[in-house]
Structure formats: structure tokens, C-alpha cells
Amino acid sequence: MAAEQTRLAGLREVELWIARVRLGAVLFAVVEVGLLSTGYPRGYETYAWFTTAAFGVGAILIFGASARFDPRGVGLVALVFDACAICAYATIYSYEYGSPTRWALIFVVVEAALRYGLFGAVVLPVLLLPFLVFAEWWRVHHFDSGPGFIWDRVTFPFGVFVITGAIVGWLVNRLAREASFAEARAGEAETLRDQLGRRVDVLEAANRCARALASSLDLDQAFGAFIRELRGLVAFERVTIVLVEGGRAEVMAVAGRGTDTVFPPGSARPVRGSVLEEVLEGRLVYRSSIDPPQYPEEEELLGLGLRSRVVAPMQVGPRTIGMLGLVRAETDAFVPDELELIQLLGRLVATAVQNIRAYEAERSTADELRRLSALRADFVSLVSHELRSPMAAVIGAARTLQGRWRELSAEQREAFLALIGDETSRLANLIADVLDTSRIEAGTFSFTFSDVDLAELLRDVVAAAELAQDEVELTTEVSGSLPRVRGDRERLRQVIQNLVDNAVKYSSAGSRVYVSARADDGGVLIDVADEGPGIPLEDQQLIFESGGGAAKPGTGLGLFIARSIAEAHGGSLEVESVPAHGSVFRLELPSG
CATH class of the missing domain: 1.10.287 (Helix Hairpins)
Structure with missing residues (x-):
């Protein structure tokens, strides 16, 4: 539409230019008829003035029409008008044998070439050929001032008209082709400019989101800042960020409808059967309408009044670690530019997640190294203290x-x-x-496995502890028959003895230590309970680490070794304790 309007404006400009030349020709005609031409035959001067008057009126009307009406129609009327006016002048002035008036038709030929190119430049001389023959015949039969009918006065002007028109028409056609080519290139340039503008807009939007993601090294805060920035870039009723680990999809951040009811933050679901199966292959999934639902989660989204969704993979290199999903209430709600932006944002979110995870891993490693260094120092201090006391004695x-x-x-x-x-x-x-x-x-701690009777082993350990002291009463209770355990008898004795010795050691004179065992779900549970001072909550895991017993002298290595032995047997060792109310150490072992 715009190109057509531009072409019509160009044609109107050409018509106005020709109309101005035509007005100038009217003035020249007045001078020619009134001053330069003499010897008119009777009545011919009147014909000349009448033609000039008609020519002037027509020129004025055409000039006015050129600025108001369709230039294509005005151009055709003007061409016919000009041809008729010049043919009238040529007929009037044919009484002069050498009159050049007929040569003025060359201007009409040029005019046709300017309007219609090579086609008009060739067709018009052909149409004018009968007039040239008529003008020569008129001269011969009405005036005696010249020789008879001369064909050269017909063919030569016709040839000049054709050649001149062909040259001008070819130039006009060539110019039109160049102009068309230039317009096409200009259109391509404009399209490219628009595309580049959209690309710049997309990149600027992505850059703002990237800055929001980089605003914090805390994953939740980074996601919150990203979603706030996203609201100003892409309209949505709901946005979800999901990370995938081990076949499970965990929702990390949600905003919009159903935040607390449908896939709330922290919830997890299997990847199997969900849209993530496609997304994990690195493909952007656009569902212009989720009705009917294709994936299980879409039923819940439909319940929120949502109708279309786009899910972009969160990719780090070739690996997909999750998805970025946006949902709207209308069908066919996303345009290609938005899909492109969302796919780019998915990569940015993935990169931010990767960077934050790398930072957290480095920080955790540094914290662990500091903790291990502190434990090593405590261990050295503990061992030095434990060695110094007996050595001094x-x-x-x-x-x-x-x-x-x-x-x-x-x-x-x-x-x-x-x-x-x-x-x-x-x-x-x-x-x-x-x-x-x-x-x-x-990793060189050795074991020798065999079938172990834990009831017998438990009684042996308690009996030995009773013989070693008489201040603390030990009570043993074995509920029913215990299944045999596949394990290293001496290592298990070491574990149980450590637990009983610690219970006796931290119990006051006259108190009791309860040792019980029972079968439980195919395994064996052994509890060693004392009435000692108990263990603070913050130390209950520390005591199981090498050197962790520095917080409670005398237990620094035994519990670490005991738990390691329990775990090597596929079991566990835990503690429940309340300060001033004693402790219960629970050893759990699987049956043979």
C-alpha cells in the first residue's frame, strides 16, 4: 500500500512538471500566432487563434486536475489533448511548405515515452502516421505553394519520432527498473533495520534479566529479581522455574496464579510423562492451546483458567538442567518474537543457576575445608591431651x-x-x-564377616562391664530371639563396648545403664541408655566425627569408629539426648 502511494506521488509530480511546460507552450503559441506567423489564407488566422484559446484553456484545466485527480487518468487525457492540439496547429500551418510545426509532435512522443516507457514511445508514432499522411495530402489539395505529395515528408518524421521515442522510452524503462530495484533494496534495508531493531530490543531485555539474575548469589533472591524484571518484558499469568535432578523435577520459583496450590516452590514430581521429556532434549515447546491437555500438569493449569503455555529449556552448553515456563489465559497468546526472547531467557537462567551452584559448591568446599582444619586441630589437641595424661601418670x-x-x-x-x-x-x-x-x-579398615549372635555378644559385653566396676548398675533386656547378623564379631563387640563404656563413664554413682535389644523389620535395634548429663543438641552430630569429641573429652575417637563400623555393616548409629536427662545411643543393624 505504501509503495503504491509512493508511485502515485511520483506520477503526480511528473504530470505537474509536464503541465507547467504545457503552460509555457501556450505563451509560445500566443507569440507565434500573433507576431511570427504572417500570410494566413482567408480564415486560417481565426482558426489559429481559436486553437490557441482552446489550447490555453485545456492547459489550465489539466494543470488543476494534475494536483487533484488520479495522475494516470489525467496523464492519458493530457497526452490525447496535446496530440490533438499539435495536429491542429500542423494542419493550420500546412499552407507554408517549409513549416516545422509538424515536428512539434516529437514532444508528444517524448511525453508518451515519459508516461508509458518504450511501449508508449513506439505506439504513439504508429498512431500519428495516418495524420502525417493526412497533413501532406491536405497541403497538396488545398494549397498551391509547394510541390506535389512527397512521401519523404511522411516517412522521415515518422522515423525520427520512432527513434527518439525508442531512446527516451528505453531510458525511462531503465530508470524505472533501477528505481524499482532501489525501492526493493530500500524495502529490504528497512526490513533488516526493523529486524535489527527487534534483535536489539530482545538483547536489551535479556540483558536486563541477566543483570537481575546476577544481582544475588542466593538462588531464591536471584530468581525473585529475575521474575520481577520479567513482568515488565513479557506478559504472563504464571511463570515457573524448574530444575531437574535424578529424574525428579523440583519447582524452584513460581509467580502468578496458583502459586501456593499448583506446583508450589519446593514441590517435586517425576519427569516421566511430563513436558520435561521433550524439553530435556533441548526443544522449545509451545502449546498454543492446552485444551485438551496433552500432559498431566496441564489439567491443573486449565483449572486455573490458563489456556496457552511455552516451555523453554534451561541449557548450559548441550546439557539441559531445567525449564522456564510461561502461561497465559488466552489461546495463541505468544508471538514469534516472544518465543525467541523466552528461549534466550532460558539459557540466561541456566547460566545463572550454574554460576550460583558453582559458587555455592566452592563456598561449601571452603567451609568444609575450614571445618576439617578445625577438626584436625581439635583432633591433634585431643590426642595430645589424651596421651599426655597417661604418660604423665x-x-x-x-x-x-x-x-x-x-x-x-x-x-x-x-x-x-x-x-x-x-x-x-x-x-x-x-x-x-x-x-x-x-x-x-x-579406606583400609578391614573386616572379617561371619554369622554373629548379637544376644550372646551383648551379654558378654555387659558382663565384662559389670566386672570392671560396681558403682553403676547395668540392666540388659533382650526381647525375644534376635536374628543372626552377618558381620565382624570383634568389630561389633568394639562398637557395643564403646557405647556401654561411655554410658558407665558418664553416669553418676548409683545410677543405671539400660541395654536393650529387639528385632525390628528384619533387622536388630540395640539401645544403650544412661542417666548421665546428656549431650547438647549442637554437639549430637559433632561427637560422631573424628576429633569431634574434643567438645566432650574422652569420647573423641570411639564414637567416630563405632559409627564407621555400623555403616560398614549397612547399619547406622544415632543418638537422642536431652541435657540433664541422659542419652540413648541406638545401633541399627540389618539381619544376615
Whole structure:
């Protein structure tokens, strides 16, 4: 439409230009008829003035029409008018044998060429050929001033008209082709400019969203800032960001309709059967209408009054880690430019998620390294303390015996020797724990598996603990028959003995320690409960780490080793404790 209007404007400009030339020709005709031409035959001067008057009136009317009416119709009328006017002049002035008036028809030929190109430049001379023959015949039969009929006065002007018209017409056609080509290129340039403008808009919008995603290293805050920015770029009734891990799709962020009822943040569903099966292949999925639903989740979206959705893959390189989904209440609601923007945003969100996850992993690694460094320092401090106490006792007793052997009675010497024996045993146990800890951390801790009767093992450990002390009462209860356990008997003895010894150690004189065992769901549960001071909540997991017992001296390695042995048997070791109300350590082992 715009191109047609431009072409008509060009034609109107040409008609106005020709109309102005025509008005100038009227003035020239007045001068020619009134001053330059003489010797008119009777009545011919009147014909000349009448023709000039008609020519002038017509020129004025055509000039006015050129600015108001369709230039194509005006041009055709003007061409016929000009041809008739010049033919009238040529007929009037044929009384002069050498009159050049007929040559003025060349202007009409040029005019036809300007309007209609090569076609008009050839057709008009052919139409004028009968007039040339008529004008020559009129001269011969009405005037005696010249020779007879001369064909050269017909053919030569006709040839000149054809050649001149052909040249001008070819030039006009060539110019029209060039103009058409230039218009086409201009149209292509305009289209390209519009496309580039849209691309710039898309990139600017994506850049704003990227800045929003980069505004925080916290995943929830980054998603919140992104969704706020997205509201100003793409209209939506609901937006969802989903991450995929291990065949499960977890909703990370939601905004819009049904935020708290349909796929709320933190909810998870299987990938199988959902639109994510297609999205994980790296394809953008556009559902112009979700009625009828194609995927299970679309039934719930329909319940919210939503009708169309687009789901873009969140890709990091060739890997898809999730999806960005936008939903609207109307069908066929998304245009191609929006689909392109949403697909780009999916990549930006994926990159941001990857960066934030990498940062969190690095931070977690740094925190873990700091924690391990602190634990190592505590472990060294613990071992140094645990070694120093028995070593000091052994050295002190040995030097006393060495320096005062003769002065000491037999009972005193026995007491010092017993102290050295006890502390040496304590050192041996501590060194064994340190070696076991090193083997566990190195992955070289060995086991010898066989069928183990836990009821018998439990009674042996409790009996040995009762013989070693008499201040704390130990109670054993085995409910029914226990299934045999496939395990390392000596390692399991080490676990149960550590639990019983700790319970006795941290129980006050006169209190009780309860040891119970029962079958549970194909396994065995062993509880060791004491009435000691209990363990604060913040220390209940720390005591199971190597060196974690620095918060509670004397238990630094035993519980770490005990849990490691339990886990190597496919079981677990946990604690329940309330400060000032004792502790319960629960050992769970699977049956053989």
C-alpha cells in the first residue's frame, strides 16, 4: 500500500512538471500566432487563434486536475489533448511548405515515452502516421505553394519520432527498473533495520534479566529479581522455574496464579510423562492451546483458567538442567518474537543457576575445608591431651618407684605398678583408636564377616562391664530371639563396648545403664541408655566425627569408629539426648 502511494506521488509530480511546460507552450503559441506567423489564407488566422484559446484553456484545466485527480487518468487525457492540439496547429500551418510545426509532435512522443516507457514511445508514432499522411495530402489539395505529395515528408518524421521515442522510452524503462530495484533494496534495508531493531530490543531485555539474575548469589533472591524484571518484558499469568535432578523435577520459583496450590516452590514430581521429556532434549515447546491437555500438569493449569503455555529449556552448553515456563489465559497468546526472547531467557537462567551452584559448591568446599582444619586441630589437641595424661601418670609412678623403692611398702609398690599397668592399657587403647581412625579415613579398615549372635555378644559385653566396676548398675533386656547378623564379631563387640563404656563413664554413682535389644523389620535395634548429663543438641552430630569429641573429652575417637563400623555393616548409629536427662545411643543393624 505504501509503495503504491509512493508511485502515485511520483506520477503526480511528473504530470505537474509536464503541465507547467504545457503552460509555457501556450505563451509560445500566443507569440507565434500573433507576431511570427504572417500570410494566413482567408480564415486560417481565426482558426489559429481559436486553437490557441482552446489550447490555453485545456492547459489550465489539466494543470488543476494534475494536483487533484488520479495522475494516470489525467496523464492519458493530457497526452490525447496535446496530440490533438499539435495536429491542429500542423494542419493550420500546412499552407507554408517549409513549416516545422509538424515536428512539434516529437514532444508528444517524448511525453508518451515519459508516461508509458518504450511501449508508449513506439505506439504513439504508429498512431500519428495516418495524420502525417493526412497533413501532406491536405497541403497538396488545398494549397498551391509547394510541390506535389512527397512521401519523404511522411516517412522521415515518422522515423525520427520512432527513434527518439525508442531512446527516451528505453531510458525511462531503465530508470524505472533501477528505481524499482532501489525501492526493493530500500524495502529490504528497512526490513533488516526493523529486524535489527527487534534483535536489539530482545538483547536489551535479556540483558536486563541477566543483570537481575546476577544481582544475588542466593538462588531464591536471584530468581525473585529475575521474575520481577520479567513482568515488565513479557506478559504472563504464571511463570515457573524448574530444575531437574535424578529424574525428579523440583519447582524452584513460581509467580502468578496458583502459586501456593499448583506446583508450589519446593514441590517435586517425576519427569516421566511430563513436558520435561521433550524439553530435556533441548526443544522449545509451545502449546498454543492446552485444551485438551496433552500432559498431566496441564489439567491443573486449565483449572486455573490458563489456556496457552511455552516451555523453554534451561541449557548450559548441550546439557539441559531445567525449564522456564510461561502461561497465559488466552489461546495463541505468544508471538514469534516472544518465543525467541523466552528461549534466550532460558539459557540466561541456566547460566545463572550454574554460576550460583558453582559458587555455592566452592563456598561449601571452603567451609568444609575450614571445618576439617578445625577438626584436625581439635583432633591433634585431643590426642595430645589424651596421651599426655597417661604418660604423665606412668612417668610419675615409674620415677617414684625408681627413687623410693626401698622406702615404699609392698602394698604401695603394688599400687604404683597397678597404676602403670592401667595407664599403659589406656595408652594402648588410645593408640589403637588412632590407628583405626587412620585406617577408616584411608579406606583400609578391614573386616572379617561371619554369622554373629548379637544376644550372646551383648551379654558378654555387659558382663565384662559389670566386672570392671560396681558403682553403676547395668540392666540388659533382650526381647525375644534376635536374628543372626552377618558381620565382624570383634568389630561389633568394639562398637557395643564403646557405647556401654561411655554410658558407665558418664553416669553418676548409683545410677543405671539400660541395654536393650529387639528385632525390628528384619533387622536388630540395640539401645544403650544412661542417666548421665546428656549431650547438647549442637554437639549430637559433632561427637560422631573424628576429633569431634574434643567438645566432650574422652569420647573423641570411639564414637567416630563405632559409627564407621555400623555403616560398614549397612547399619547406622544415632543418638537422642536431652541435657540433664541422659542419652540413648541406638545401633541399627540389618539381619544376615
